[in-house]
Every structure is written in structure tokens, then in C-alpha cells.
Amino acid sequence: MVFMTNRFGRRRRARLVRLLLWSGQSGHPQTKMTGQAGTKTTPARVGGVARILAAGCLFAAVQSAYSQGLAPGSEYPAVAGIDSRLAAWIAAQLHLMFAAFVLAVPMFALFIEYLGWRATRHGDAQEAGRYDWLAHEMARLLPAAYSLTAITGALLGFLLFTAYPRFMGYLTGIFGPTFVIYPLFFLAETLCLYFWYYAWDRLQGERKWLHLWLGLLLNIFGTIVMFIADAWATFMMTPAGVDQQGHLLSLYDAVWNPGWMPLNIHRLVANITFGALLCSAYAAYRFLMAKTPQDKALYDWMGYTGNLIALFTMLFLPFAGYYFGFELFAFSATYGVTLMGGVLSWLFIIQAIVIAVLFIGAAYYSWLGLLRIPGSEAEQRWSPLFNGLLISGFIVWATPHTMAASIEESTGGFHPVLGALGVMAPKMIAVTLVLVVLYASYLLYRRAGRVPVVSWHRTGTLVQWSAVGLTALAITALGVYGYFAPAEVRIKTSIWQIIVLIIGIVATFALDLFLLRGARTVAEVRWGTLPRRGQYVLIMLAFVIVWLMALMGYARSGARLNWHVFGIMQDTSAGAGLPSLGEVAVIITAITLIFFVLLALAFSISGLARGPASESGGDTHSPEALTHGGRA
Amino acid sequence: MKLRDFRLPHLPLPSRVFLVLAGIFLLLKLARPVIPGSVIVLYMGFVMAGIIIHITLTDHRIREFNEFFLSEPEGEPTATRAQRWVLLAVIPLSMGWWVYDTLRPTYAPPVEIFQRHPTVGEEILGSIKVPDWVAEPAKWSPEAIAKGKVLYEANCAVCHGEKLDGTGPAAEGFRYPIRPANFQDAGTIAQLTLPYVYWRLTVGGIQNQFNSPMPRWTTPADDPEASTLHSYDFTTEEAWEVIMYLYRATGHEPRK
Numbered sequence: 001m002v003f004m005t006n007r008f009g010r011r012r013r014a015r016l017v018r019l020l021l022w023s024g025q026s027g028h029p030q031t032k033m034t035g036q037a038g039t040k041t042t043p044a045r046v047g048g049v050a051r052i053l054a055a056g057c058l059f060a061a062v063q064s065a066y067s068q069g070l071a072p073g074s075e076y077p078a079v080a081g082i083d084s085r086l087a088a089w090i091a092a093q094l095h096l097m098f099a100a101f102v103l104a105v106p107m108f109a110l111f112i113e114y115l116g117w118r119a120t121r122h123g124d125a126q127e128a129g130r131y132d133w134l135a136h137e138m139a140r141l142l143p144a145a146y147s148l149t150a151i152t153g154a155l156l157g158f159l160l161f162t163a164y165p166r167f168m169g170y171l172t173g174i175f176g177p178t179f180v181i182y183p184l185f186f187l188a189e190t191l192c193l194y195f196w197y198y199a200w201d202r203l204q205g206e207r208k209w210l211h212l213w214l215g216l217l218l219n220i221f222g223t224i225v226m227f228i229a230d231a232w233a234t235f236m237m238t239p240a241g242v243d244q245q246g247h248l249l250s251l252y253d254a255v256w257n258p259g260w261m262p263l264n265i266h267r268l269v270a271n272i273t274f275g276a277l278l279c280s281a282y283a284a285y286r287f288l289m290a291k292t293p294q295d296k297a298l299y300d301w302m303g304y305t306g307n308l309i310a311l312f313t314m315l316f317l318p319f320a321g322y323y324f325g326f327e328l329f330a331f332s333a334t335y336g337v338t339l340m341g342g343v344l345s346w347l348f349i350i351q352a353i354v355i356a357v358l359f360i361g362a363a364y365y366s367w368l369g370l371l372r373i374p375g376s377e378a379e380q381r382w383s384p385l386f387n388g389l390l391i392s393g394f395i396v397w398a399t400p401h402t403m404a405a406s407i408e409e410s411t412g413g414f415h416p417v418l419g420a421l422g423v424m425a426p427k428m429i430a431v432t433l434v435l436v437v438l439y440a441s442y443l444l445y446r447r448a449g450r451v452p453v454v455s456w457h458r459t460g461t462l463v464q465w466s467a468v469g470l471t472a473l474a475i476t477a478l479g480v481y482g483y484f485a486p487a488e489v490r491i492k493t494s495i496w497q498i499i500v501l502i503i504g505i506v507a508t509f510a511l512d513l514f515l516l517r518g519a520r521t522v523a524e525v526r527w528g529t530l531p532r533r534g535q536y537v538l539i540m541l542a543f544v545i546v547w548l549m550a551l552m553g554y555a556r557s558g559a560r561l562n563w564h565v566f567g568i569m570q571d572t573s574a575g576a577g578l579p580s581l582g583e584v585a586v587i588i589t590a591i592t593l594i595f596f597v598l599l600a601l602a603f604s605i606s607g608l609a610r611g612p613a614s615e616s617g618g619d620t621h622s623p624e625a626l627t628h629g630g631r632a
Numbered sequence: 633m634k635l636r637d638f639r640l641p642h643l644p645l646p647s648r649v650f651l652v653l654a655g656i657f658l659l660l661k662l663a664r665p666v667i668p669g670s671v672i673v674l675y676m677g678f679v680m681a682g683i684i685i686h687i688t689l690t691d692h693r694i695r696e697f698n699e700f701f702l703s704e705p706e707g708e709p710t711a712t713r714a715q716r717w718v719l720l721a722v723i724p725l726s727m728g729w730w731v732y733d734t735l736r737p738t739y740a741p742p743v744e745i746f747q748r749h750p751t752v753g754e755e756i757l758g759s760i761k762v763p764d765w766v767a768e769p770a771k772w773s774p775e776a777i778a779k780g781k782v783l784y785e786a787n788c789a790v791c792h793g794e795k796l797d798g799t800g801p802a803a804e805g806f807r808y809p810i811r812p813a814n815f816q817d818a819g820t821i822a823q824l825t826l827p828y829v830y831w832r833l834t835v836g837g838i839q840n841q842f843n844s845p846m847p848r849w850t851t852p853a854d855d856p857e858a859s860t861l862h863s864y865d866f867t868t869e870e871a872w873e874v875i876m877y878l879y880r881a882t883g884h885e886p887r888k
Binding site for chain 2: 332334336337342343346364367371380384387388390395401405406409410416422425483484486531533561570
């Protein structure tokens with residue numbers, strides 16, 4: 001009976017259900033056995049032990065799977081009396097999070113390192129030192145996190161092979177060749193990561209280019225690893241390259257299934273947001289614990305940079321998610337109904353609220369940042385207006401189409417006025433305008449403490465802000481038009497809204513670069529002077545993004561309903577349904593807490609690598625004169 | 633106590649905050665048609681977040697806010713003092729009332745979140761084949777649509793209204809948890825594919841399983857008693873004709 005999922009909280013058919021059987025960059029478990037470069041430092045030794053444990057788990061899993069075979073009655077064998085769905089859910093989500101972190105951090109750390117290298121070539125040793133310190137500080141978190149990725153991956157593999165042998169057998173049959181090349185890329189990624197990290201000091205100066213190449217290779221291999229695992233995950237959602245009975249016709253089509261590229265893009269962007277916010281939280285913690293003004297300055301700057309990276313990538317996240325959703329709907333209307341109007345529709349209201357918290361928190365942190373710049377009162381005056389616009393935008397963004405109401409309040413589940421805000425078009429207007437506001441905040445921040453010296457700066461500023469206004473106007477007009485247009489046209493208008501936003505941002509930012517060319521700095525940024533509440537916001541944002549990622553991981557996997565592979569292989573286990581939203585919230589909160597406990601462990605281990613002398617930022621990478629001056 | 637002490641710009645920050653909160657709350661509470669409490673809570677949460685951000689964006693606003701409650705300077709105007717004590721009384725009292733109002737026993741059924749489009753499995757939806765004469769909206773025949781109109785007006789309009797806006801004569805009887813669908817709204821059939829609408833029409837609310845009183849309009853082969861709630865069964869062809877009329881009369885296109 002497929003209708004069991006239609007009433008939240010009332011009819012729990014299953015103990016727990018519809019899980020992320022393959023939710024993330026979770027590779028074929030065998031790949032997690034691959035060893036990594038050995039090292040004499042404490043974290044690496046811990047990492048080595050972790051990987052041996054992971055390999056042991058995997059060996060046991062594969063042994064178990066083979067020994068059980070696919071005999072009748074063993075389709076969903078019990079594993080040690082635990083709820084295997086719940087266990088697989090938790091393991092998959094944790095693995096996804098650590099994998100996202102270790103994939104994302106090298107991306108922006110490499111970019112920052114490159115900025116430092118460029119500064120060196122321009123003869124700015126101080127600037128180069130700052131960037132190199134920052135990149136290394138971010139990379140410092142990687143080795144221990146990488147080991148946790150392997151451990152959770154092995155655990156996931158163990159659970160999947162032992163509890164879902166039929167499904168894993170099928171997936172192996174389809175993706176056999178990818179299961180062979182995946183470990184090779186994983187090994188290459190591992191080697192690059194450890195060489196990149198541990199050879200940091202050795203490959204300075206003339207050999208820095210070699211270090212940058214290592215970092216680039218690390219990112220390429222990491223991205224390939226994620227893309228391969230995404231193929232497995234999306235095949236489960238939008239299978240292609242197989243006939244109606246599920247027999248393989250084309251491995252190429254199975255990999256390049258309709259959901260593959262959208263998920264690749266979505267994850268690439270989201271991973272960077274995720275990693276950047278976690279680095280920011282780490283910086284915030286170090287700021288709060290710092291004893292000296294210099295350390296405060298360093299970690300303030302690190303937190304700011306992480307938040308800036310997160311904000312920038314967040315600009316594109318709603319559209320990347322929308323693109324993914326669009327492809328899902330195009331593949332099967334069931335997805336559209338399930339996600340937007342059906343059993344998962346209220347989850348998206350929660351998602352809207354959580355995203356709002358994320359954006360509002362990041363914007364608040366940015367506005368607080370103006371306090372670092374003396375003489376930025378003119379820019380600070382705009383903050384209340386931006387605050388009002390942001391809140392208004394998110395009120396529209398979070399308005400449900402079908403409203404929960406008591407019998408006295410009920411207007412039939414649909415409010416004649418506010419209900420109009422509940423569909424896609426007004427929400428797209430709201431969220432896109434919110435992005436315009438965030439971008440405008442950033443433009444003001446760039447202007448704070450600086451006076452343009454170009455002769456045409458008044459006209460230029462007028463044109464710049466008119467263009468920002470015009471962008472907002474065009475986005476609104478497109479949204480209003482889309483509201484009254486058929487669904488196909490509406491989807492196109494939303495794409496145009498994104499294009500207009502990007503054009504507006506690129507054009508006005510280019511203008512800003514010219515406007516501020518040679519600008520006179522009247523007030524330097526005083527790093528380390530941000531109020532402590534700003535640091536608490538960064539820590540909160542890290543919790544929010546982790547929780548959100550867990551929520552959306554559930555949504556993505558839960559959307560398949562009672563299918564292992566959508567439309568091909570049905571999930572016939574005892575609890576093939578969906579848990580209530582309340583139950584989901586409890587589980588993803590537990591996952592979030594476990595993740596942070598493990599992450600704290602990883603951070604502590606990375607701290608062991610520092611000697612007492614380097615604890616206060618005094619190692620080879622700490623720039624001396626950051627406390628005053630300098631911009632990110 | 634002077635009147636000008638109560639003018640908005642002269643009011644202390646906490647009083648202004650309170651007035652903004654209370655003003656927005658009353659506006660939402662008194663708005664008609666009534667806004668559900670769940671939505672008001674959501675909106676007030678955002679408003680509160682905005683206010684907290686506003687206060688904490690500068691150190692002097694935080695000081696101003698805190699000192700209003702924590703200090704009582706000599707020579708302070710009586711009006712300011714009165715506001716402090718009024719706020720110190722009103723804030724806990726309103727919170728207490730809110731808690732009481734939330735927890736007090738009532739006879740009303742609990743607030744239930746409702747899914748506009750019940751979830752249906754792919755194994756069901758994928759098995760619904762759209763006939764060739766229905767699949768392409770541009771080729772829908774006027775005769776079929778005309779037949780659909782007659783069927784709609786005879787069977788559906790009593791709830792969904794002759795204008796397809798969910799305001800038929802019987803609609804008021806189905807106010808909770810949801811009214812009959814308003815097909816003119818962009819959130820109903822415009823969001824759905826033909827197989828889904830067909831499934832919804834033929835299966836209905838399945839004896840309220842979907843919180844919907846709509847009867848099923850066909851009799852399933854394996855359950856001949858299922859359609860006893862009403863007096864008419866659509867044939868497959870008639871069901872498609874009604875669906876074609878819904879789209880053509882509202883100007884919506886079925887989702888691909």
C-alpha cells in the first residue's frame with residue numbers, strides 16, 4: 001500500500017524508513033581501504049590507525065555479504081540486532097558531511113594559497129605571509145577529518161553490504177567498472193592531500209609552484225571521486241542506461257543520468273559553503289580563546305574570509321538546488337508532487353526557515369564587520385534598511401502555500417491573500433531580492449573606509465547603484481510575469497531571474513573595481529576588534545549548515561519513497577515508508593551533534609600537531625603585522 | 633509627566649521595540665480573512681529576529697536597551713519610569729498568557745498540517761497511461777471539452793463552483809481542514825501532470841484518507857463498493873473529458 005505516507009505523525013507504519021542508502025560522496029566501501037601516506041606526526045598516526053580500522057570493517061562487510069549470498073529470505077538480513085536503516089542513515093550522513101568538508105576545504109585553501117603566491121611575485125611579502133598562513137590554517141583541519149571520512153565510509157559500506165545485499169549486488173553489477181577506478185582516484189587524492197599538507201613548509205619559495213600543482217591535483221582527484229559517487233547516488237534517483245527490468249544497457253548513460261550533473265554542481269557549491277562555514281566556526285572558537293591581539297586579528301580575519309566565501313557561494317545555492325529539483329521533476333512528476341506538494345512539502349517550509357537563518361546570520365555578521373572599520377558610519381546607516389528588506393524577503397520565502405490552521409482559523413487550508421505568496425514565483429522574487437540585498441551589503445563593505453579618487457566617481461556610483469536597483473526591478477518584473485504564466489514559462493522566467501542577477505552582479509562589481517582603483521584608504525580595517533557576538537554567530541551558522549545538510553540529505557533520499565532504485569528496484573523491507581517530520585528532526589539533530597563531537601575530536605587532534613610555541617599563532621606561517629590594516 | 637515624552641522619537645528603545653512588535657502582532661491578528669496562528673508565529677519569529685539584529689548591530693543600542701531596564705537614574709522623567717514598569721509587567725504577563733493559551737485544554741481538534749497534493753507512488757502514477765487524444769493539449773477537441781463541461785457542472789460544480797474557483801454552494805460545508813480545490817489558483821492543477829490529476833479525480837479522498845471529502849469518481853474493479861458515496865461513476869473517457877475542461881476553462885496548461 002503506497003498511501004501510507006500521507007499523514008504526518010498519525011500513522012506510523014514503519015519504525016524508521018526510507019533512508020539514505022547511498023546519500024553522499026559515499027564511495028564503494030572497498031575504496032576506503034586504501035592507505036594514505038604515512039607520516040611521523042601524531043595526527044597522521046591516528047589517521048593511520050583509523051584507516052586500518054576502516055579497512056577491517058570493510059573486510060568484515062564484504063566477507064559477510066559474500067557468505068550470505070542472495071538466498072531467499074536474506075534480502076534484508078538483520079545486522080547485530082540494530083535498526084539497519086537508522087544505522088545506514090546516520091553513517092551515510094556523517095560520511096557525506098566529512099567528505100564534503102575534505103573536498104571543499106582544499107578548494108578555497110588552494111585559492112587563498114594562490115593569492116599568497118601571487119602576492120609574493122608582486123613583492124608583497126607581508127600579504128603573501130598572511131594568505132599562506134590562512135590557507136595552511138584551513139588545511140590544518142584536513143588530515144584528521146580525512147580519516148573520519150574513511151571510517152564513516154567504511155562503516156557505511158559495512159552496513160550496506162550486510163543489511164542490503166540484494167541492492168548492493170545490483171548496484172555492483174551496474175557500476176562494476178566505476179568501482180575499480182574509484183579507489184584509484186581515491187588513492188591519488190589521498191596521496192596528494194598528505195603530500196600537499198605535510199610538504200607545505202618544505203615547498204616554499206622557489207618550489208611553491210610545485211605545491212600549488214599538488215593542491216590543484218588534489219582538487220581534481222577529489223572532484224572526480226565525488227562525481228563518481230554522485231553517479232551511484234543519482235542513479236538511484238533517476239536511473240538511466242538500463243531497460244525496464246533494470247538490466248544494464250549503457251554504463252555511460254547510467255553514469256550520466258539526468259540527475260548526475262545537477263547534483264554534481266549542487267554539491268560542489270554546497271560543499272564549499274559547508275566547508276567555509278566550518279572553518280569560520282573554527283576561527284571563531286580560536287578567536288574566543290585567543291589571548292593576544294595578534295591572534296585575535298588572525299582568527300578574526302580567518303572567520304571573515306570563511307564567511308565571505310560561504311556568502312558568495314550561497315548566492316548560487318538556491319539556483320543549483322532549483323536546477324536539481326527541475327531535473328528531478330522532468331524525470332518523474334512523482335518527485336515534483338512528493339517534494340513540493342506532498343509528503344515532503346512541509347519539510348521544505350522547515351528548509352526555508354533554516355536557510356533564512358543561514359542568510360540572516362551571515363548578513364548580520366557582515367554588517368557587524370563594519371564596526372571594524374572606523375569612519376564607516378555612512379555605510380552603517382544602511383544596515384537597518386537592509387535588515388528590514390532581508391526580513392521581509394524571508395517572510396515571503398517561508399510563507400506556506402497550504403497553511404496549518406485550527407478549526408476556528410481555517411479558511412480552507414488556503415489563505416486568499418497570503419496563500420498567493422506560497423507558490424514558486426513570489427518565493428523566487430523574494431529570495432533573489434534577498435541576494436541583491438546581500439550583494440549590496442558587500443558593495444558597501446568594500447566602500448567603507450575608502451574614498452574613490454577617480455574623477456568620475458560620483459557618476460560612477462550613481463550608475464552603479466542605479467544598476468543594482470534596475471536589477472532588483474527586473475527580477476521583480478520577471479517574477480510577477482512568471483506568476484501568471486504557465487509552469488513551463490514560469491520555470492524559464494526563474495532562470496532569467498538568475499541570469500539577470502548574475503549580469504547585475506558582474507557588471508556592478510566590475511564597475512566597482514574601476515571606481516576603487518587607487519582609492520584613498522582613510523581608515524584601515526582593525527582586525528580582531530569584532531564584537532564577540534559576531535563570533536558566536538559564526539559558530540551558530542556552522543550548526544545551522546550541518547543541520548540543514550542533514551535535512552536535505554534526508555529529503556533527497558526520502559523523495560524516492562519506497563524504491564531503492566526509483567522505478568526499477570522496489571524497497572520491500574519491513575519499514576519502507578517515511579518517518580514523521582518530528583522523528584526526522586530528532587534524528588538529524590542527533591547526527592548533527594555526533595558530527596560536531598567527531599569534528600571537535602578532529603580539531604583537537606590537529607591541535608596536537610602544534611607545539612606550545614606555535615599555539616599562539618607564532619609558527620612559521622603567522623604574519624607579524626596583521627593586527628592593523630589589510631583587507632581580505 | 634508630559635505628553636511629548638510619549639511621542640515616538642522620544643520613547644526609549646525598548647518602548648519603541650515593544651510598540652513595533654505589538655503593532656505588527658495586532659495587525660496580523662486582526663487582519664481578515666483570518667491569518668492562522670501558526671503563520672503569525674512564523675512571521676513574528678522573523679520580526680523578532682530583525683529587531684534583535686537591529687538592537688545588537690551597534691554597542692550603543694545594546695547599552696541603551698540594557699540600561700533602560702537595569703538602571704533608574706536620578707531625575708529620570710516619570711514617563712520613562714512608567715514605561716519601564718509597564719514593560720516589566722506586560723512582557724512576562726503576555727508570555728505567560730501565551731503559554732497558558734497554548735496549553736489550556738480545548739475541544740478543538742489539534743492543528744493539522746495538510747498536504748495539498750497527496751503523495752502517490754511511482755508504481756501507481758507510472759501505470760496511468762494518458763490516451764493519445766488527451767496527451768497533446770493543443771489537439772483537444774472542442775466536443776470532448778464541451779462534454780467535460782456538462783459533466784463538471786452536473787457533478788463537480790456543487791463544491792468546486794461554476795467558475796472553478798472552489799466556491800460552489802456546498803463549499804462552505806468543507807471548510808476544515810481544506811476547502812474544495814480552487815482550480816483557478818496557480819497552486820493546484822497548474823502544478824500537476826495529467827496522470828496525477830486523473831489519479832486524484834478517480835481516487836478522490838479515499839474515504840478521507842487524504843483529509844479530503846472528495847468521493848472517488850470511478851469504481852475500482854477490485855472494490856465494487858468503493859463508490860457508494862455518490863450516485864455517478866465516470867467512465868475513463870469521461871474522467872479525461874472533465875480534466876480537459878478544467879484546464880481549458882482555467883487557462884492553465886498541464887505540467888509536462
